[in-house]
Amino acid sequence: MVALAAAIALPEVFGGREPVSAAQSNRFLTFSVILVTLVLQGLTLPPLIRTLGLGGSVGHQAEEKEARRAMIEAALDHLLRTRAKDRPEFADVYDDIEQHYSERLATLAGESGEGDSNPAHYARAPGAEA
Numbered sequence: 001m002v003a004l005a006a007a008i009a010l011p012e013v014f015g016g017r018e019p020v021s022a023a024q025s026n027r028f029l030t031f032s033v034i035l036v037t038l039v040l041q042g043l044t045l046p047p048l049i050r051t052l053g054l055g056g057s058v059g060h061q062a063e064e065k066e067a068r069r070a071m072i073e074a075a076l077d078h079l080l081r082t083r084a085k086d087r088p089e090f091a092d093v094y095d096d097i098e099q100h101y102s103e104r105l106a107t108l109a110g111e112s113g114e115g116d117s118n119p120a121h122y123a124r125a126p127g128a129e130a
Contacts, residue, residue: 065111068108069108069109072108073105076098076105079094079097082094083098
């Protein structure tokens with residue numbers, strides 16, 4: 001709409017030369033607006049985001065870390081549910097496996113610089129014996 005309004009506002013004759021049709025000026029202005037607003041800004045936006053450091057983690061490595069974190073948390077949740085249903089004499093086995101996965105979760109959280117994954121959350125299942 002802005003390009004159309006600008007095309008309508010242009011005079012019919014530029015500097016005493018031959019007349020320019022409204023269709024030509026409308027096409028020229030529309031092309032210019034599209035070129036500047038979409039193409040130019042669209043092409044410069046990704047490098048600008050990378051330069052400013054606003055992109056965050058990208059790529060398959062970030063996705064892989066997130067997938068590993070989700071799998072470890074799911075394994076710990078399952079371990080805690082199973083431990084609550086199992087016999088108390090297997091507590092040492094559960095402790096060993098739980099410690100292993102908690103350390104892996106802490107390592108993943110340390111590599112990504114995040115502190116929101118809390119291995120202590122998985123320390124004991126409610127009602128589980130030590």
